[in-house]
Amino acid sequence: MHRRIIAPGALAAASVLLAIPASAASYSPGAPGIGDPYYPTYGNGGYDVSHYDLRLKYQPATDELEGTATLLARTTQDLSRFNLDFLLNVSEVRVNGAKASFAASGEHELEITPKSPLPKGTSVTVVVRYSGVPSSKQAYGFTSWHRTPDGGVGANEPESAWWWFPSNDHPLDKATYDVSVLVPDGSQAISNGTLQSTSSRLGWIRWNWRSDKPQATYLATLAVGRFDITTGKTESGIPVINAYSKDLGANDGAARASIERTGEVADWLSEYFGPYPYNALGGYVPNTTTGYALETQTRPFYSPRQFANGSNVSVVVHELAHQWYGDLVSVSGWKDIWINEGFARYAQWLWSEHEDEGTAQELADYVYDSHPADDPFWTVKPGDPGPENQFDIAVYDRGALALQALRNEIGDDAFFTVLKGWPQKYAYGNASVADFRTYAEEVSGQSLSALFDTWLFQPTKPAAPAARAASIAGASAAPEQPKSWKKIAATNDVHAH
Secondary structure, eight states, X not given: OOOOOOOHHHHHHHHHHHHSXXXXXXXXXOOSSOSOXXXXXXXXSSEEEEEEEEEEEEETTTTEEEEEEEEEEEESSOEEEEEEEXXXXXXXXXXTTEEOEEEEETTTEXXXXXXXXXXXXXXXXXXXXXXXXXGGOOBTTBOOEEEETTEEEXXXXXXXXXXXXXXXXXXXXXXXXXXXXXXXXXXXXXXXXXXXXXXXXXXXXEEEEEEEEEEOGGGOOEEEEOEEEEEEEOTTOOEEEEEEETTOGGGHHHHHHHHTTHHHHHHHHHHHHOSOOSSOEEEEEOSOOXXXXXXXXXXXXXXXXXXXXXXXXXXXXXXXXXXXXXXXXXXXXXXXXXXXXXXXXXXXXXXXXXXXXXXXXXXXXXXXXXXOTTSGGGGSOTTSOOGGGTTOHHHHHHHHHHHHHHHHHHOHHHHHHHHHHHHHHTTXXXXXXXXHHHHHHHHHOSOOHHHHIIIIIOSSOOXXXXXXXXXXXXXXXXXXXXXXXXXXHTTTTTTOO
16 A cells, blocks of 8 residues: 655645535636547637628738738636637737637647636637738648739638638637738639728728628638639629739630639529529639638639630539538538538439530449549548548549449439538538438438448449449440540549648
C-alpha cells in the first residue's frame, strides 16, 4: 500500500478550488476543430455562426486586402476561449463590444479569448479587423487565393475562406452573408447572391452583395477584376448575373455560349430536383490559370480552361446541380462527398439524355466497361473515399453508377421521387450518405443496404451478375462511346484541386 503525502500548501490550494462555483469551473475552450475525421482542424467547436457581415477594401494592383468582419453567433457551451479559421494579419478583435485578446496558432487558427467568459446559449457579436496580401499566405503548403492579372479570386474546396475572411470553416455551420467590397473605379467585385447596390466616390466603387439563405463557408466566393457583366432572368423569374473577365482571349466566346444558358439549365434541373432554392443565379469566369470549377452558391466559379475546346454546357449542368446537391443540402462530414459529386455527375448523364447524346444507362454501361476489375478506379469507395481520394474520378463516375443501379432497382417513379424529395427534406441543412439510403428506402419501400454496400463501399468491381441485375454491362460486346462522353470527360478535372 502506498500513501500519498499531500503538502499543506496543496491542501490550501485544493480548498480554494473547491470554493470556486461549479458554473465558473465549467467554462472551457472551444475545440480547434469541428470534429470531421477527414480534416480534424477544420471548423471549430463551442459556437454556431448565423451571419457574416464582411466590409472589405481590395487593391488589385498589389493584392492588398483590408477587412472588418462582423460575425453573429451563439455559444453551444460555456466558453472561455474559441477559435476562428483565418490566415491574414489581425489588428483587433472585439467580443460583444469589449476588446479581446487573440493569437495565431497552428496552420490556420485564430485563438480568441474574450474579456469575460461566455455562457452557453449566449448571443455573441465578434468583430475582427484585419489586413494582408492573400496570395502571400499558405496553409498545408497550398493557397486557395488565385492571383489574376487584374485582381484575385477566393474559390476552392474544401477550404477558401481563410484567405479572405475569418470563419467557422465547415459545412455544418451555415450562415447568411453580406459582402461589401470597395475596389478602384474600373474594377468589379463579384460575390454570391443578389447585388444590393453599388456606389462610387473619389475613384473607388463599392459593391454590396447579399446571400439571404444559409451558405457553407467554402461556398462563399470573392472575385475582383475587370469583368463584363451580363444580366437577365430565368423563365421562372430568377435574376441572373454572369461575369466574364475582359481578358479571356480565345476562350471568351465558348465561355459565354455555355454560361449564358445558366437560366435554361436551372429551369430544366428544377424539373428533377424541385424549385430552384435561391433568389439569385449566375456564374463567373475570371482570368485564372486554375483548371477546376466550383459550385459557389448561386454563382459558380468556372476556369477559362473549361472552355478551351469550345462550349461545354455539361460543366454548367454539373455546377448548377450542386445548387441542390451540395449547397441546399450540404454534407454532414466530408466523407459524405458522394452526396455532392455523384449526383452532379448523374445530372450530366440526365442532360445527355435530354440532348439525345446517350442515355444514362448507356453512359453507365460505358463507364462500367471502361474500367477492368484490376483498375484502381474500383478501389476507391465513393461512400467514404478518404481525404486523399475525396475528388477522385471514381467518386464522380462510380458515384453516378450507384445512382443508375438505384434507379434500376427501385424503378423510375420511385427514383425520381427520391431525387426531387431529398433536397426538400433536408433543405438548407446537412445530411449524410446513411441519411440518403434511409430516405431512398422510405420512398421505395425496399431494403437497399446490399445495393449501397456494393456500389459505394466495396473496394472491388461489382461482379457481372450483380451488374446485370442492375442492367449495367449486360451486353457481351463493348458498349459504344456515347456522343456526350467527351463533353462529360472534359469536366473530369472540375474539382481537381
